[in-house]
Amino acid sequence: MHRAPVLALLRAHAALPLDPHEAEMTAEIIRFVEAHADCFLRSCLTGHLTGSAWIVDPARTRTLLTHHRKLDKWLQLGGHADGQTELAAVALREAQEESGLNRLRLVTAEPFDVDRHWIPERKGVPGHWHLDLRFVVEADPTEPLVVSDESHDLAWVELARVATLNPEESMVRMVRKTVAGS
Numbered sequence: 284m285h286r287a288p289v290l291a292l293l294r295a296h297a298a299l300p301l302d303p304h305e306a307e308m309t310a311e312i313i314r315f316v317e318a319h320a321d322c323f324l325r326s327c328l329t330g331h332l333t334g335s336a337w338i339v340d341p342a343r344t345r346t347l348l349t350h351h352r353k354l355d356k357w358l359q360l361g362g363h364a365d366g367q368t369e370l371a372a373v374a375l376r377e378a379q380e381e382s383g384l385n386r387l388r389l390v391t392a393e394p395f396d397v398d399r400h401w402i403p404e405r406k407g408v409p410g411h412w413h414l415d416l417r418f419v420v421e422a423d424p425t426e427p428l429v430v431s432d433e434s435h436d437l438a439w440v441e442l443a444r445v446a447t448l449n450p451e452e453s454m455v456r457m458v459r460k461t462v463a464g465s
Contacts, residue, residue: 285368286316286317286320286322286368288368288369289316289332289368289370289416290313290316290317292370292393292394292416293309293312293313293316293394293397293416294313295393296309296393296394296397297309297310297313302456304452305396305397305398305456308397308398308399309397311399312332312397312399312414315330315412315414316332316414322414323364323365323366323367323368324364324365324366325363325365328409328411329411329412330399330411330412330413330414331363331364331411331412331413331414332364332370332414332415332416333361333362333363333364333370333373333413333414333415333416334361334362334364334367334370334371334372334373334374334377334415334416334417334418335359335360335361335362335374335377335415335416335417335418336359336360336361336374336375336377336378336387336417336418336419336420337359337395337396337417337418337419337420337457337461338359338360338378338382338384338387338420338421338422339419339420339421339422339461340421340422340423340424340439341421341423343442343461343464344441344442345424345439345440345441345442346359346439346440346442346445346457346458346461347360347382347384347422347424347428347437347438347439347440348360348437348438348440348445348448348449349381349382349433349434349436349437350434350435350436350437350438351433351434351435352432352433352434352435353405353433354402355435356449356451357438357440357445357448357449357454358449358454359417359454359457360377360378360381360382361373361374361377361378361381361415361417362377362380362381370394370416370418371389371392371416371418374389374416374417374418374420375387375389375418375420378420378422380431381431381433381434381437382422382428382429382431382437383427383428383429383430383431384422384423384426384428385426386422386423386426387420387421387422388420388421388422389418389419389420390418390419390420390421391418391419392418393418394416394417394418395417395418395419395457395460396417396453396456396457396460397415397416397417398413398415398417398453399412399413399414399415400412400413400415400453401413417457419461424439442458442461442462445458446458
């Protein structure tokens, strides 16, 4: 699989002024992608690339979160690349599948955030890393939502309330970046 485009995105992201933790994760993901030709596939059992959509309203005051069924926590929408090497397209596909929204707009083709997080063992699939490139996607909060079987619920959440639903640094970091960009 062709890794040069994702490596270019990751290297450009690494050149941005990132907080130390995100900079370290980005460097780790670059090394991982360089070492694993199968990084876009779930069959790469140590870890694999994922694409997520940080869905925001046009005013950038709210984000759409899913109460993830398997992980039982509020998160941005996203999922596995499953061989797709264009991770912005993965993020858009997953956002549509998990929300029912049809009028999604990718704000930029560059990642907004990069994260590396552990997924625990489940149903015979060993624990592994998700190496996540996150993209800002704009949506209309008046468009009807459809909760998929991957979620308990979907909700538009004021940015100031995100940390009450999920205080993990990866979520709080995306809120900080959104507020700083407004």
